[in-house]
Amino acid sequence: GAGVSQSPRYKVAKRGQDVALRCDPISGHVSLFWYQQALGQGPEFLTYFQNEAQLDKSGLPSDRFFAERPEGSVSTLKIQRTQQEDSAVYLCASSLARHNGNTIYFGEGSWLTVV
Amino acid sequence: KQEVTQIPAALSVPEGENLVLNCSFTDSAIYNLQWFRQDPGKGLTSLLLIQSSQREQTSGRLNASLDKSSGRSTLYIAASQPGDSATYLCAVRRYSSASKIIFGSGTRLSIRP
Numbered sequence: 001g002a003g004v005s006q007s008p009r010y011k012v013a014k015r016g017q018d019v020a021l022r023c024d025p026i027s028g029h030v031s032l033f034w035y036q037q038a039l040g041q042g043p044e045f046l047t048y049f050q051n052e053a054q055l056d057k058s059g060l061p062s063d064r065f066f067a068e069r070p071e072g073s074v075s076t077l078k079i080q081r082t083q084q085e086d087s088a089v090y091l092c093a094s095s096l097a098r099h100n101g102n103t104i105y106f107g108e109g110s111w112l113t114v115v
Numbered sequence: 116k117q118e119v120t121q122i123p124a125a126l127s128v129p130e131g132e133n134l135v136l137n138c139s140f141t142d143s144a145i146y147n148l149q150w151f152r153q154d155p156g157k158g159l160t161s162l163l164l165i166q167s168s169q170r171e172q173t174s175g176r177l178n179a180s181l182d183k184s185s186g187r188s189t190l191y192i193a194a195s196q197p198g199d200s201a202t203y204l205c206a207v208r209r210y211s212s213a214s215k216i217i218f219g220s221g222t223r224l225s226i227r228p
Contacts, residue, residue: 107158108158
């Protein structure tokens with residue numbers, strides 16, 4: 001596709017429910033990032049993939065958060081047993097290559113509300 | 116630990132004014148710095164990317180500068196328009212952890228017609 005696509009755009013989950021958020025990066029992009037953005041704040045890093053390899057998951061806030069990119073393209077961020085503090089916008093981004101000088105492109109985010 | 120600060124948090128100016136947004140970072144060992152724009156309910160749009168070896172980048176009415184030694188970057192917007200109203204975020208990529216891009220909290224800009 002022309003840009004980074006995320007789904008669902010909006011999700012309301014009951015506390016304790018599991019959710020899965022999907023990211024379709026720009027075709028051919030090697031690097032993929034997940035970020036969490038709370039209201040009024042800048043995005044906070046969650047995890048980074050290079051192709052199918054998850055090279056950095058230091059930003060995942062707890063073991064309830066899990067991300068995968070099994071074939072090096074589409075990625076899924078899963079949150080188990082959601083809690084109210086998980087309410088945020090989850091942003092996916094991709095960039096063309098491993099070279100760190102590339103521009104990164106963001107999707108419009110998945111807005112998660114836990115009630 | 117890298118910290119990125121943006122001041123002011125919010126700014127309102129009349130249309131047509133030139134303005135400067137500020138970004139400061141604590142660790143000067145950065146790979147690059149990127150300025151983004153975020154509209155309400157939307158993702159981030161990249162505006163300008165400055166590599167660590169560069170001093171500035173320009174795109175249309177936007178000019179971004181980088182001074183690594185002082186840990187500062189500015190985004191200059193010339194002849195502001197109501198359509199420029201958005202939140203502007205700066206983000207740095209460090210050598211020590213290049214997979215992790217660190218964002219500031221943003222400056223919320225409002226241009227009054």
